[in-house]
Amino acid sequence: MKALQGVEGELEWAQRPAPECGEGEVRIRVAAAGLNRADLLQRAGHYPPPAGVTDILGLECAGVVIEAGAGSRWQVGDRVCTLLAGGGMAEEVVVDARHALPVPAGLSLREAAVIPEVYATAWLNLYRLGALQPGEKVLLHAGASGVGSAAIQLCKAFDNPCWVSVGSAERLAYCEALGAQGGVLRGEALEALRDFAPFDLILDPVGAKYAALNLQLLGLDARWVMIGLMGGRKAELDLAGLLAKRIQLIGSTLRSRDADYKAGLLAEMEENVWPMFAEGKLSPRLEQCFPIGDAEAAFAALASNTVSGKLALVIDADLQ
Known part of the structure:
Protein backbone atom coordinates (compact mmCIF):
# COMPACT_ATOMS: atom_id res chain seq x y z
CA MET A 1 0.00 0.00 0.00
CA LYS A 2 1.02 3.65 -0.30
CA ALA A 3 1.26 5.89 2.74
CA LEU A 4 2.31 9.42 3.68
CA GLN A 5 5.30 9.92 5.94
CA GLY A 6 7.47 12.81 7.01
CA VAL A 7 11.10 12.17 6.13
CA GLU A 8 13.54 14.82 7.38
CA GLY A 9 10.82 17.44 7.18
CA GLU A 10 9.64 16.42 3.71
CA LEU A 11 6.44 14.59 2.82
CA GLU A 12 6.77 11.31 0.96
CA TRP A 13 3.90 9.27 -0.53
CA ALA A 14 5.58 5.90 -0.81
CA GLN A 15 5.07 2.17 -0.67
CA ARG A 16 4.84 0.65 2.81
CA PRO A 17 3.99 -2.90 3.95
CA ALA A 18 0.29 -3.39 4.64
CA PRO A 19 -0.27 -4.23 8.33
CA GLU A 20 -1.79 -7.52 9.43
CA CYS A 21 -5.38 -7.59 10.67
CA GLY A 22 -5.76 -9.60 13.86
CA GLU A 23 -8.44 -10.52 16.36
CA GLY A 24 -10.49 -7.53 17.47
CA GLU A 25 -9.20 -5.39 14.59
CA VAL A 26 -10.56 -4.12 11.28
CA ARG A 27 -8.88 -3.18 8.02
CA ILE A 28 -10.23 -0.02 6.43
CA ARG A 29 -9.87 1.14 2.85
CA VAL A 30 -9.28 4.82 3.48
CA ALA A 31 -11.33 7.40 1.65
CA ALA A 32 -9.94 10.48 3.37
CA ALA A 33 -7.89 11.49 6.38
CA GLY A 34 -8.17 14.56 8.57
CA LEU A 35 -5.18 16.88 8.89
CA ASN A 36 -4.24 18.10 12.38
CA ARG A 37 -1.57 20.29 13.90
CA ALA A 38 0.01 17.16 15.39
CA ASP A 39 0.76 16.06 11.81
CA LEU A 40 2.63 19.31 11.22
CA LEU A 41 4.69 18.73 14.36
CA GLN A 42 5.43 15.11 13.49
CA ARG A 43 6.45 16.02 9.95
CA ALA A 44 8.88 18.58 11.43
CA GLY A 45 10.33 15.99 13.80
CA HIS A 46 8.87 17.52 16.97
CA TYR A 47 6.14 15.01 17.83
CA PRO A 48 7.20 11.41 17.28
CA PRO A 49 4.54 8.69 17.52
CA PRO A 50 4.23 6.74 20.77
CA ALA A 51 6.31 3.59 21.14
CA GLY A 52 5.06 0.80 18.91
CA VAL A 53 2.94 3.09 16.70
CA THR A 54 3.58 3.47 12.96
CA ASP A 55 5.38 6.59 11.74
CA ILE A 56 2.80 7.01 8.97
CA LEU A 57 1.04 10.35 9.45
CA GLY A 58 -2.62 10.73 10.30
CA LEU A 59 -4.61 10.66 13.56
CA GLU A 60 -8.06 10.19 12.01
CA CYS A 61 -9.62 8.88 8.83
CA ALA A 62 -12.78 7.43 7.32
CA GLY A 63 -13.46 4.70 4.83
CA VAL A 64 -14.98 1.28 4.26
CA VAL A 65 -14.23 -1.90 6.20
CA ILE A 66 -12.58 -4.47 3.89
CA GLU A 67 -11.59 -7.04 6.53
CA ALA A 68 -12.94 -7.70 10.02
CA GLY A 69 -11.07 -9.82 12.54
CA ALA A 70 -12.80 -12.13 14.99
CA GLY A 71 -14.48 -10.37 17.87
CA SER A 72 -15.34 -7.23 15.92
CA ARG A 73 -18.80 -5.73 15.65
CA TRP A 74 -18.05 -4.56 12.11
CA GLN A 75 -18.73 -6.26 8.79
CA VAL A 76 -17.11 -5.88 5.39
CA GLY A 77 -18.71 -2.90 3.65
CA ASP A 78 -19.45 -0.88 6.80
CA ARG A 79 -18.71 2.84 6.54
CA VAL A 80 -16.65 3.95 9.54
CA CYS A 81 -14.43 6.70 10.85
CA THR A 82 -11.68 6.08 13.35
CA LEU A 83 -9.41 7.65 15.93
CA LEU A 84 -5.74 6.72 15.51
CA ALA A 85 -2.36 7.20 17.13
CA GLY A 86 -0.95 7.23 13.59
CA GLY A 87 -1.37 5.68 10.16
CA GLY A 88 -4.48 7.38 8.77
CA MET A 89 -2.85 8.93 5.70
CA ALA A 90 -2.56 5.66 3.82
CA GLU A 91 -4.52 3.57 1.34
CA GLU A 92 -5.33 1.11 4.14
CA VAL A 93 -5.23 1.18 7.91
CA VAL A 94 -5.73 -1.54 10.53
CA VAL A 95 -7.25 -0.37 13.81
CA ASP A 96 -8.63 -1.63 17.09
CA ALA A 97 -12.28 -2.24 16.19
CA ARG A 98 -13.35 -0.37 19.34
CA HIS A 99 -11.74 2.80 18.00
CA ALA A 100 -14.00 2.93 14.94
CA LEU A 101 -17.42 4.58 14.92
CA PRO A 102 -20.15 4.53 12.29
CA VAL A 103 -20.22 7.41 9.84
CA PRO A 104 -23.05 9.63 11.14
CA ALA A 105 -26.18 9.65 9.00
CA GLY A 106 -26.08 12.33 6.34
CA LEU A 107 -22.30 12.79 6.31
CA SER A 108 -19.90 11.89 3.53
CA LEU A 109 -16.76 9.90 4.20
CA ARG A 110 -14.71 13.04 3.69
CA GLU A 111 -16.72 14.87 6.35
CA ALA A 112 -16.54 11.92 8.71
CA ALA A 113 -12.76 11.78 8.32
CA VAL A 114 -12.31 15.10 10.14
CA ILE A 115 -14.52 14.27 13.15
CA PRO A 116 -12.78 11.73 15.41
CA GLU A 117 -9.63 13.52 16.57
CA VAL A 118 -11.06 16.97 17.26
CA TYR A 119 -14.36 15.85 18.75
CA ALA A 120 -12.61 13.27 20.92
CA THR A 121 -10.18 15.94 22.10
CA ALA A 122 -12.97 18.41 22.85
CA TRP A 123 -15.18 15.85 24.60
CA LEU A 124 -12.32 14.45 26.67
CA ASN A 125 -11.11 17.81 27.91
CA LEU A 126 -14.39 19.65 28.35
CA TYR A 127 -16.65 16.95 29.72
CA ARG A 128 -14.59 13.99 30.95
CA LEU A 129 -11.55 15.73 32.47
CA SER A 252 -3.90 16.44 28.78
CA THR A 253 -2.82 14.48 25.71
CA LEU A 254 -5.00 12.03 23.82
CA ARG A 255 -2.62 10.33 21.39
CA SER A 256 -0.65 8.46 24.06
CA ARG A 257 -3.72 7.15 25.98
CA ASP A 258 -3.99 3.38 26.03
CA ALA A 259 -6.40 1.40 23.85
CA ASP A 260 -8.92 0.69 26.63
CA TYR A 261 -9.12 4.36 27.62
CA LYS A 262 -9.72 5.44 24.03
CA ALA A 263 -12.35 2.72 23.60
CA GLY A 264 -14.23 3.98 26.65
CA LEU A 265 -14.00 7.57 25.46
CA LEU A 266 -15.33 6.71 22.01
CA ALA A 267 -18.17 4.66 23.49
CA GLU A 268 -19.21 7.73 25.48
CA MET A 269 -19.09 9.81 22.33
CA GLU A 270 -21.14 7.34 20.32
CA GLU A 271 -23.85 7.54 22.96
CA ASN A 272 -23.76 11.25 23.80
CA VAL A 273 -22.31 13.05 20.78
CA TRP A 274 -22.84 11.01 17.62
CA PRO A 275 -26.66 11.39 17.49
CA MET A 276 -26.22 15.16 17.35
CA PHE A 277 -24.62 14.97 13.90
CA ALA A 278 -27.73 13.35 12.44
CA GLU A 279 -29.86 15.92 14.28
CA GLY A 280 -27.91 18.78 12.73
CA LYS A 281 -26.68 20.11 16.08
CA LEU A 282 -23.04 19.33 15.26
CA SER A 283 -21.07 19.77 12.05
CA PRO A 284 -17.65 18.54 10.85
CA ARG A 285 -16.74 22.07 9.67
CA LEU A 286 -14.77 20.71 6.74
CA GLU A 287 -13.34 23.79 5.02
CA GLN A 288 -11.35 22.23 2.16
CA CYS A 289 -10.26 18.90 0.70
CA PHE A 290 -6.91 18.29 -0.97
CA PRO A 291 -6.00 15.26 -3.09
CA ILE A 292 -3.17 13.27 -1.54
CA GLY A 293 -0.92 14.43 -4.35
CA ASP A 294 -1.31 17.99 -3.03
CA ALA A 295 -0.38 17.09 0.55
CA GLU A 296 2.29 19.80 0.66
CA ALA A 297 -0.33 22.44 -0.11
CA ALA A 298 -2.63 21.08 2.58
CA PHE A 299 0.14 21.15 5.20
CA ALA A 300 1.06 24.70 4.16
CA ALA A 301 -2.55 25.82 4.44
CA LEU A 302 -2.85 24.49 7.99
CA ALA A 303 0.50 25.98 8.97
CA SER A 304 -0.66 29.41 7.76
CA ASN A 305 -3.01 29.68 10.76
CA THR A 306 -5.74 31.08 8.52
CA VAL A 307 -7.89 27.94 8.32
CA SER A 308 -11.20 27.97 10.17
CA GLY A 309 -12.34 24.43 10.86
CA LYS A 310 -10.79 21.37 9.25
CA LEU A 311 -8.85 20.17 6.22
CA ALA A 312 -8.95 16.68 4.71
CA LEU A 313 -6.64 14.73 2.42
CA VAL A 314 -8.52 12.63 -0.12
CA ILE A 315 -6.85 9.22 -0.45
CA ASP A 316 -9.42 7.40 -2.62
CA ALA A 317 -11.64 9.72 -4.66
CA ASP A 318 -13.94 6.83 -5.64
CA LEU A 319 -15.16 6.47 -2.06
CA GLN A 320 -17.73 9.05 -1.10
Whole structure:
Protein backbone atom coordinates (compact mmCIF):
# COMPACT_ATOMS: atom_id res chain seq x y z
CA MET A 1 0.00 0.00 0.00
CA LYS A 2 1.02 3.65 -0.30
CA ALA A 3 1.26 5.89 2.74
CA LEU A 4 2.31 9.42 3.68
CA GLN A 5 5.30 9.92 5.94
CA GLY A 6 7.47 12.81 7.01
CA VAL A 7 11.10 12.17 6.13
CA GLU A 8 13.54 14.82 7.38
CA GLY A 9 10.82 17.44 7.18
CA GLU A 10 9.64 16.42 3.71
CA LEU A 11 6.44 14.59 2.82
CA GLU A 12 6.77 11.31 0.96
CA TRP A 13 3.90 9.27 -0.53
CA ALA A 14 5.58 5.90 -0.81
CA GLN A 15 5.07 2.17 -0.67
CA ARG A 16 4.84 0.65 2.81
CA PRO A 17 3.99 -2.90 3.95
CA ALA A 18 0.29 -3.39 4.64
CA PRO A 19 -0.27 -4.23 8.33
CA GLU A 20 -1.79 -7.52 9.43
CA CYS A 21 -5.38 -7.59 10.67
CA GLY A 22 -5.76 -9.60 13.86
CA GLU A 23 -8.44 -10.52 16.36
CA GLY A 24 -10.49 -7.53 17.47
CA GLU A 25 -9.20 -5.39 14.59
CA VAL A 26 -10.56 -4.12 11.28
CA ARG A 27 -8.88 -3.18 8.02
CA ILE A 28 -10.23 -0.02 6.43
CA ARG A 29 -9.87 1.14 2.85
CA VAL A 30 -9.28 4.82 3.48
CA ALA A 31 -11.33 7.40 1.65
CA ALA A 32 -9.94 10.48 3.37
CA ALA A 33 -7.89 11.49 6.38
CA GLY A 34 -8.17 14.56 8.57
CA LEU A 35 -5.18 16.88 8.89
CA ASN A 36 -4.24 18.10 12.38
CA ARG A 37 -1.57 20.29 13.90
CA ALA A 38 0.01 17.16 15.39
CA ASP A 39 0.76 16.06 11.81
CA LEU A 40 2.63 19.31 11.22
CA LEU A 41 4.69 18.73 14.36
CA GLN A 42 5.43 15.11 13.49
CA ARG A 43 6.45 16.02 9.95
CA ALA A 44 8.88 18.58 11.43
CA GLY A 45 10.33 15.99 13.80
CA HIS A 46 8.87 17.52 16.97
CA TYR A 47 6.14 15.01 17.83
CA PRO A 48 7.20 11.41 17.28
CA PRO A 49 4.54 8.69 17.52
CA PRO A 50 4.23 6.74 20.77
CA ALA A 51 6.31 3.59 21.14
CA GLY A 52 5.06 0.80 18.91
CA VAL A 53 2.94 3.09 16.70
CA THR A 54 3.58 3.47 12.96
CA ASP A 55 5.38 6.59 11.74
CA ILE A 56 2.80 7.01 8.97
CA LEU A 57 1.04 10.35 9.45
CA GLY A 58 -2.62 10.73 10.30
CA LEU A 59 -4.61 10.66 13.56
CA GLU A 60 -8.06 10.19 12.01
CA CYS A 61 -9.62 8.88 8.83
CA ALA A 62 -12.78 7.43 7.32
CA GLY A 63 -13.46 4.70 4.83
CA VAL A 64 -14.98 1.28 4.26
CA VAL A 65 -14.23 -1.90 6.20
CA ILE A 66 -12.58 -4.47 3.89
CA GLU A 67 -11.59 -7.04 6.53
CA ALA A 68 -12.94 -7.70 10.02
CA GLY A 69 -11.07 -9.82 12.54
CA ALA A 70 -12.80 -12.13 14.99
CA GLY A 71 -14.48 -10.37 17.87
CA SER A 72 -15.34 -7.23 15.92
CA ARG A 73 -18.80 -5.73 15.65
CA TRP A 74 -18.05 -4.56 12.11
CA GLN A 75 -18.73 -6.26 8.79
CA VAL A 76 -17.11 -5.88 5.39
CA GLY A 77 -18.71 -2.90 3.65
CA ASP A 78 -19.45 -0.88 6.80
CA ARG A 79 -18.71 2.84 6.54
CA VAL A 80 -16.65 3.95 9.54
CA CYS A 81 -14.43 6.70 10.85
CA THR A 82 -11.68 6.08 13.35
CA LEU A 83 -9.41 7.65 15.93
CA LEU A 84 -5.74 6.72 15.51
CA ALA A 85 -2.36 7.20 17.13
CA GLY A 86 -0.95 7.23 13.59
CA GLY A 87 -1.37 5.68 10.16
CA GLY A 88 -4.48 7.38 8.77
CA MET A 89 -2.85 8.93 5.70
CA ALA A 90 -2.56 5.66 3.82
CA GLU A 91 -4.52 3.57 1.34
CA GLU A 92 -5.33 1.11 4.14
CA VAL A 93 -5.23 1.18 7.91
CA VAL A 94 -5.73 -1.54 10.53
CA VAL A 95 -7.25 -0.37 13.81
CA ASP A 96 -8.63 -1.63 17.09
CA ALA A 97 -12.28 -2.24 16.19
CA ARG A 98 -13.35 -0.37 19.34
CA HIS A 99 -11.74 2.80 18.00
CA ALA A 100 -14.00 2.93 14.94
CA LEU A 101 -17.42 4.58 14.92
CA PRO A 102 -20.15 4.53 12.29
CA VAL A 103 -20.22 7.41 9.84
CA PRO A 104 -23.05 9.63 11.14
CA ALA A 105 -26.18 9.65 9.00
CA GLY A 106 -26.08 12.33 6.34
CA LEU A 107 -22.30 12.79 6.31
CA SER A 108 -19.90 11.89 3.53
CA LEU A 109 -16.76 9.90 4.20
CA ARG A 110 -14.71 13.04 3.69
CA GLU A 111 -16.72 14.87 6.35
CA ALA A 112 -16.54 11.92 8.71
CA ALA A 113 -12.76 11.78 8.32
CA VAL A 114 -12.31 15.10 10.14
CA ILE A 115 -14.52 14.27 13.15
CA PRO A 116 -12.78 11.73 15.41
CA GLU A 117 -9.63 13.52 16.57
CA VAL A 118 -11.06 16.97 17.26
CA TYR A 119 -14.36 15.85 18.75
CA ALA A 120 -12.61 13.27 20.92
CA THR A 121 -10.18 15.94 22.10
CA ALA A 122 -12.97 18.41 22.85
CA TRP A 123 -15.18 15.85 24.60
CA LEU A 124 -12.32 14.45 26.67
CA ASN A 125 -11.11 17.81 27.91
CA LEU A 126 -14.39 19.65 28.35
CA TYR A 127 -16.65 16.95 29.72
CA ARG A 128 -14.59 13.99 30.95
CA LEU A 129 -11.55 15.73 32.47
CA GLY A 130 -13.04 19.21 32.73
CA ALA A 131 -16.31 17.92 34.22
CA LEU A 132 -18.33 20.80 32.79
CA GLN A 133 -21.81 21.25 34.21
CA PRO A 134 -24.69 22.99 32.40
CA GLY A 135 -24.40 26.76 32.62
CA GLU A 136 -20.67 26.85 33.41
CA LYS A 137 -18.67 29.34 31.34
CA VAL A 138 -15.82 28.34 29.02
CA LEU A 139 -12.93 30.16 27.36
CA LEU A 140 -11.48 28.54 24.24
CA HIS A 141 -8.13 29.78 23.00
CA ALA A 142 -7.60 29.24 19.24
CA GLY A 143 -11.36 29.05 18.94
CA ALA A 144 -11.46 28.79 15.14
CA SER A 145 -9.19 25.73 15.02
CA GLY A 146 -10.49 22.23 14.43
CA VAL A 147 -10.63 21.49 18.14
CA GLY A 148 -12.05 24.94 18.83
CA SER A 149 -14.77 24.49 16.22
CA ALA A 150 -15.79 21.20 17.80
CA ALA A 151 -15.62 22.63 21.31
CA ILE A 152 -17.84 25.61 20.46
CA GLN A 153 -20.51 23.32 19.05
CA LEU A 154 -20.36 20.97 22.03
CA CYS A 155 -20.60 23.90 24.43
CA LYS A 156 -23.70 25.17 22.63
CA ALA A 157 -25.27 21.71 22.60
CA PHE A 158 -24.63 21.12 26.32
CA ASP A 159 -25.60 24.60 27.54
CA ASN A 160 -22.14 25.98 28.29
CA PRO A 161 -21.74 29.60 27.15
CA CYS A 162 -18.28 30.05 25.64
CA TRP A 163 -15.96 32.82 24.52
CA VAL A 164 -12.90 32.59 22.27
CA SER A 165 -9.56 34.14 21.46
CA VAL A 166 -8.74 34.09 17.74
CA GLY A 167 -6.39 35.66 15.20
CA SER A 168 -8.71 37.80 13.07
CA ALA A 169 -12.10 39.48 12.93
CA GLU A 170 -13.17 37.00 10.26
CA ARG A 171 -12.36 34.08 12.52
CA LEU A 172 -14.20 35.71 15.42
CA ALA A 173 -17.28 36.04 13.22
CA TYR A 174 -16.89 32.37 12.27
CA CYS A 175 -16.83 31.36 15.96
CA GLU A 176 -19.85 33.49 16.80
CA ALA A 177 -21.77 31.92 13.91
CA LEU A 178 -21.00 28.50 15.42
CA GLY A 179 -22.36 29.55 18.80
CA ALA A 180 -19.66 31.43 20.73
CA GLN A 181 -20.97 34.32 22.81
CA GLY A 182 -18.08 36.54 21.75
CA GLY A 183 -14.35 36.88 22.04
CA VAL A 184 -11.20 38.88 21.36
CA LEU A 185 -8.34 39.05 18.87
CA ARG A 186 -4.99 37.82 20.13
CA GLY A 187 -2.26 40.44 20.06
CA GLU A 188 -4.76 43.30 20.01
CA ALA A 189 -7.29 42.93 22.79
CA LEU A 190 -6.48 39.79 24.75
CA GLU A 191 -6.83 41.65 28.05
CA ALA A 192 -10.46 42.40 27.11
CA LEU A 193 -11.28 38.81 28.06
CA ARG A 194 -11.52 40.18 31.59
CA ASP A 195 -14.88 41.64 30.55
CA PHE A 196 -16.29 38.10 30.21
CA ALA A 197 -14.58 36.55 33.24
CA PRO A 198 -14.61 34.67 35.53
CA PHE A 199 -14.53 31.40 33.57
CA ASP A 200 -15.20 27.96 34.97
CA LEU A 201 -12.94 26.25 32.40
CA ILE A 202 -10.24 27.34 29.98
CA LEU A 203 -9.23 25.01 27.14
CA ASP A 204 -5.69 26.07 26.40
CA PRO A 205 -3.53 24.93 23.45
CA VAL A 206 -1.20 27.93 23.86
CA GLY A 207 0.61 27.42 27.15
CA ALA A 208 3.21 29.81 28.52
CA LYS A 209 2.26 32.96 26.62
CA TYR A 210 -1.25 33.04 28.10
CA ALA A 211 -0.53 31.41 31.46
CA ALA A 212 -0.50 34.50 33.69
CA LEU A 213 -3.68 35.88 32.11
CA ASN A 214 -5.44 32.52 32.36
CA LEU A 215 -4.81 32.49 36.09
CA GLN A 216 -6.46 35.87 36.41
CA LEU A 217 -9.45 34.93 34.25
CA LEU A 218 -10.39 31.73 36.09
CA GLY A 219 -12.95 31.71 38.90
CA LEU A 220 -13.29 29.69 42.07
CA ASP A 221 -12.98 25.91 41.62
CA ALA A 222 -12.23 26.41 37.93
CA ARG A 223 -10.39 24.02 35.63
CA TRP A 224 -7.48 25.00 33.40
CA VAL A 225 -6.99 22.24 30.83
CA MET A 226 -3.76 22.51 28.85
CA ILE A 227 -3.66 20.60 25.56
CA GLY A 228 -0.82 22.31 23.70
CA LEU A 229 2.22 24.57 23.91
CA MET A 230 1.96 26.75 20.82
CA GLY A 231 2.92 29.78 22.92
CA GLY A 232 5.86 28.21 24.73
CA ARG A 233 6.54 25.74 27.51
CA LYS A 234 8.03 27.84 30.32
CA ALA A 235 6.06 30.40 32.32
CA GLU A 236 6.43 32.21 35.65
CA LEU A 237 3.28 32.03 37.78
CA ASP A 238 2.18 33.18 41.19
CA LEU A 239 0.96 29.83 42.44
CA ALA A 240 -0.88 31.50 45.29
CA GLY A 241 -3.59 32.20 42.73
CA LEU A 242 -4.07 28.48 42.13
CA LEU A 243 -4.48 27.91 45.85
CA ALA A 244 -6.71 30.88 46.56
CA LYS A 245 -9.13 30.00 43.76
CA ARG A 246 -8.80 26.20 44.20
CA ILE A 247 -7.98 25.90 40.48
CA GLN A 248 -7.25 22.52 38.93
CA LEU A 249 -4.45 22.66 36.35
CA ILE A 250 -4.83 19.62 34.10
CA GLY A 251 -2.31 18.53 31.49
CA SER A 252 -3.90 16.44 28.78
CA THR A 253 -2.82 14.48 25.71
CA LEU A 254 -5.00 12.03 23.82
CA ARG A 255 -2.62 10.33 21.39
CA SER A 256 -0.65 8.46 24.06
CA ARG A 257 -3.72 7.15 25.98
CA ASP A 258 -3.99 3.38 26.03
CA ALA A 259 -6.40 1.40 23.85
CA ASP A 260 -8.92 0.69 26.63
CA TYR A 261 -9.12 4.36 27.62
CA LYS A 262 -9.72 5.44 24.03
CA ALA A 263 -12.35 2.72 23.60
CA GLY A 264 -14.23 3.98 26.65
CA LEU A 265 -14.00 7.57 25.46
CA LEU A 266 -15.33 6.71 22.01
CA ALA A 267 -18.17 4.66 23.49
CA GLU A 268 -19.21 7.73 25.48
CA MET A 269 -19.09 9.81 22.33
CA GLU A 270 -21.14 7.34 20.32
CA GLU A 271 -23.85 7.54 22.96
CA ASN A 272 -23.76 11.25 23.80
CA VAL A 273 -22.31 13.05 20.78
CA TRP A 274 -22.84 11.01 17.62
CA PRO A 275 -26.66 11.39 17.49
CA MET A 276 -26.22 15.16 17.35
CA PHE A 277 -24.62 14.97 13.90
CA ALA A 278 -27.73 13.35 12.44
CA GLU A 279 -29.86 15.92 14.28
CA GLY A 280 -27.91 18.78 12.73
CA LYS A 281 -26.68 20.11 16.08
CA LEU A 282 -23.04 19.33 15.26
CA SER A 283 -21.07 19.77 12.05
CA PRO A 284 -17.65 18.54 10.85
CA ARG A 285 -16.74 22.07 9.67
CA LEU A 286 -14.77 20.71 6.74
CA GLU A 287 -13.34 23.79 5.02
CA GLN A 288 -11.35 22.23 2.16
CA CYS A 289 -10.26 18.90 0.70
CA PHE A 290 -6.91 18.29 -0.97
CA PRO A 291 -6.00 15.26 -3.09
CA ILE A 292 -3.17 13.27 -1.54
CA GLY A 293 -0.92 14.43 -4.35
CA ASP A 294 -1.31 17.99 -3.03
CA ALA A 295 -0.38 17.09 0.55
CA GLU A 296 2.29 19.80 0.66
CA ALA A 297 -0.33 22.44 -0.11
CA ALA A 298 -2.63 21.08 2.58
CA PHE A 299 0.14 21.15 5.20
CA ALA A 300 1.06 24.70 4.16
CA ALA A 301 -2.55 25.82 4.44
CA LEU A 302 -2.85 24.49 7.99
CA ALA A 303 0.50 25.98 8.97
CA SER A 304 -0.66 29.41 7.76
CA ASN A 305 -3.01 29.68 10.76
CA THR A 306 -5.74 31.08 8.52
CA VAL A 307 -7.89 27.94 8.32
CA SER A 308 -11.20 27.97 10.17
CA GLY A 309 -12.34 24.43 10.86
CA LYS A 310 -10.79 21.37 9.25
CA LEU A 311 -8.85 20.17 6.22
CA ALA A 312 -8.95 16.68 4.71
CA LEU A 313 -6.64 14.73 2.42
CA VAL A 314 -8.52 12.63 -0.12
CA ILE A 315 -6.85 9.22 -0.45
CA ASP A 316 -9.42 7.40 -2.62
CA ALA A 317 -11.64 9.72 -4.66
CA ASP A 318 -13.94 6.83 -5.64
CA LEU A 319 -15.16 6.47 -2.06
CA GLN A 320 -17.73 9.05 -1.10
